Amino acid sequence: MKVRHEFCSIAPVLDRLCPMHAVLDRHGQVVHAGPTLVKVLPDQVVVGQTVFDLFKIRRPLCDGSMLALLRLSGSKLHLSMRAPPHTDLKGVLVPLHGPQPENGCGHAVLNLSLGISVQEAVRDFSLTSGDFAVTDPTVEMLYLIEAKSAAMDASRKLNQRLQGAKVAAEEQAFTDTLTGLKNRRALDAILARLIANEQDFALLQIDLDYFKAVNDGLGHAAGDHVLQVVAAAMVDETRKVDTVARTGGDEFVIILTGVTDAAKVGDIAARLIARIKRPVTFQGQPCQISASIGAALTCDYDVPLVSRLIEDADHALYAAKHRGRGRYVVFNPRDGLD
Amino acid sequence: MHGLVNRAIERFVRDTYGRDTWLGIIGKLDLGFSEFEAMLIYEPQVTAQVLHATSDALQRPVDEVLEDIGTYLVSHPNTAAVRRLLRFSGETFEDFLHSLDDLPDRARLAVSDLTVPGLELADQSANVFCLNVYNPDGATVRFGPVVLGLLRAMADDYGALVFLEYLGRTDTCERLRIHLLASAHGKGRAFVLGAS
Numbered sequence: 001m002k003v004r005h006e007f008c009s010i011a012p013v014l015d016r017l018c019p020m021h022a023v024l025d026r027h028g029q030v031v032h033a034g035p036t037l038v039k040v041l042p043d044q045v046v047v048g049q050t051v052f053d054l055f056k057i058r059r060p061l062c063d064g065s066m067l068a069l070l071r072l073s074g075s076k077l078h079l080s081m082r083a084p085p086h087t088d089l090k091g092v093l094v095p096l097h098g099p100q101p102e103n104g105c106g107h108a109v110l111n112l113s114l115g116i117s118v119q120e121a122v123r124d125f126s127l128t129s130g131d132f133a134v135t136d137p138t139v140e141m142l143y144l145i146e147a148k149s150a151a152m153d154a155s156r157k158l159n160q161r162l163q164g165a166k167v168a169a170e171e172q173a174f175t176d177t178l179t180g181l182k183n184r185r186a187l188d189a190i191l192a193r194l195i196a197n198e199q200d201f202a203l204l205q206i207d208l209d210y211f212k213a214v215n216d217g218l219g220h221a222a223g224d225h226v227l228q229v230v231a232a233a234m235v236d237e238t239r240k241v242d243t244v245a246r247t248g249g250d251e252f253v254i255i256l257t258g259v260t261d262a263a264k265v266g267d268i269a270a271r272l273i274a275r276i277k278r279p280v281t282f283q284g285q286p287c288q289i290s291a292s293i294g295a296a297l298t299c300d301y302d303v304p305l306v307s308r309l310i311e312d313a314d315h316a317l318y319a320a321k322h323r324g325r326g327r328y329v330v331f332n333p334r335d336g337l338d
Numbered sequence: 339m340h341g342l343v344n345r346a347i348e349r350f351v352r353d354t355y356g357r358d359t360w361l362g363i364i365g366k367l368d369l370g371f372s373e374f375e376a377m378l379i380y381e382p383q384v385t386a387q388v389l390h391a392t393s394d395a396l397q398r399p400v401d402e403v404l405e406d407i408g409t410y411l412v413s414h415p416n417t418a419a420v421r422r423l424l425r426f427s428g429e430t431f432e433d434f435l436h437s438l439d440d441l442p443d444r445a446r447l448a449v450s451d452l453t454v455p456g457l458e459l460a461d462q463s464a465n466v467f468c469l470n471v472y473n474p475d476g477a478t479v480r481f482g483p484v485v486l487g488l489l490r491a492m493a494d495d496y497g498a499l500v501f502l503e504y505l506g507r508t509d510t511c512e513r514l515r516i517h518l519l520a521s522a523h524g525k526g527r528a529f530v531l532g533a534s
Contacts, residue, residue: 123532129429142531143426147448150419154342154376161375 014109017133021111024051024093028066036131037112040121044083051110055079055089070095070108079112085124090115114138119145178224179231182245187253190243191306194255195298202259202297204269205313206234208250208276209290209325222282226289233275237268260299262330269293269328277326292320293328300333339385339478340452344374347388349417350410355396363391379451386478401483401504408487412495423448424492425529431498431521435459435467455481465519468505471512482512489516497526 011032014021019036033046041054052064059078062068070093077091090113097106114121118138121127129139174186182190194201208230215223227250234244234254243255254272259265276291294317298304316331323329351360364372367387374380393400411420427444428434438457445454456472469489471482486502493500501517 119532121532122530127531128529129426129531139426139531143423143444144447146419146426147423147444150423151377151449158375158377 018111024108040125087121088117176246179246181231184247187245200260200298202256202265203309203313204254204293204295205317206252207292211250211289214287225282226280226287229280237272265295265330273326290326294320296331339382341374341376341378345376348374350407353416363395382478404483405487408484409491412491431496467516469514495527497524499523
């Protein structure tokens with residue numbers, strides 16, 4: 001459709017300088033559309049439709065009349081396409097004869113931009129750099145987005161690898177390499193956390209009986225094997241939320257999280273002792289050991305302290321050993337040993 | 339040298355000659371690692387060491403290896419991001435040539451601590467261009483052959499027919515000549531602004 005008025009002389013200029021524009025007549029009907037605007041409104045005859053048919057003017061509020069739209073001349077308009085994919089647009093309207101909405105609306109130019117939705121829009125409408133004005137930095141912006149994403153991606157991968165290395169290093173530092181149990185450092189951290197969070201738990205000090213005899217009689221390899229079997233048994237007999245740590249050559253500590261019942265602690269201790277008593281064979285040789293256990297429960301103290309708990313559990317362990325091997329004792333702070 | 343440069347050599351060897359070839363090269367250098375991190379900075383001499391070890395292992399001159407790396411960066415699917423970023427520079431190969439001067443700035447916009455050679459294009463006639471490649475101070479790699487390989491691949495990408503010459507070098511500058519025989523010789527590869 002040819003435009004037969006004075007504005008057609010500037011159409012080629014507008015097409016070059018702002019290819020995503022529309023020239024509107026006094027009724028808001030499109031009399032000319034820039035080439036990029038035509039491209040982003042495919043399957044539509046743009047010229048002849050009104051600006052309100054093509055776009056929903058979202059902000060500022062506008063009653064849908066050209067008169068109201070002209071009053072918004074020069075302000076930033078937020079629009080969206082009526083047709084899918086309903087792309088959001090930014091725009092500005094400039095009257096061709098100066099703002100005179102009261103005495104009859106003249107022609108106006110509506111210039112549009114893809115704004116922040118530019119990345120999806122170039123994909124949705126297969127735009128090329130030729131669709132943007134030569135002076136428009138949009139293509140540079142797209143370059144920058146892509147360049148930064150690629151660089152960010154590389155940095156993220158590096159971070160992930162470093163994070164993985166850190167976790168592995170920490171894991172090593174908190175793990176007893178022979179048995180895979182937690183070590184003293186890990187135990188201290190867990191105890192400190194439980195006390196700080198005021199969580200109740202039972203602390204079991206476990207000493208293996210006759211372990212020295214196995215180590216001296218059958219060698220270190222046998223001793224190591226026994227320690228691994230015992231460690232696996234302890235993990236097996238406790239819950240996932242509990243902590244099993246090896247704190248010395250044949251010394252272990254178990255933390256039973258949330259346990260406040262001395263009888264229950266006794267049951268678990270008895271079960272552990274029975275399990276550890278089972279003979280282990282190493283290269284055809286039976287290795288017979290047992291375990292002594294001393295326990296203390298945080299719920300027995302008004303203000304539980306880690307040092308005090310360990311000390312009392314040690315006392316209980318000493319008492320258990322004193323009563324013969326393969327025994328357990330639960331410490332009671334009110335009347336001494338149970 | 340920026341890890342991206344070392345990583346480019348590594349990816350080139352691994353994607354073209356296989357992982358074992360790469361492990362053979364990097365193993366001999368005894369650096370204590372077998373992969374470069376793209377986003378870390380390495381001692382400048384490491385790049386030269388890797389490059390010479392690669393040239394020895396492939397039994398090809400260093401300049402040939404560098405030129406192949408340039409071509410690889412544009413044409414291999416694993417480095418598609420590089421090709422895309424370069425294509426943002428212009429709609430035609432000639433556009434692209436005229437925007438080469440901006441390349442160091444473009445590279446810096448992407449990765450602020452990446453130093454790439456300064457480029458200066460001079461028109462000798464309508465279809466003949468001279469390109470000066472200024473190697474960064476302290477660079478242990480000459481970028482001229484890399485640029486040559488890269489231009490060859492980019493011409494292909496745009497579908498342009500070119501004849502390229504390496505004219506020679508001084509201490510800091512390498513000189514290339516580009517004869518643009520036909521700007522729309524072949525179909526070239528498609529480029530859309532929106533990455534899929």
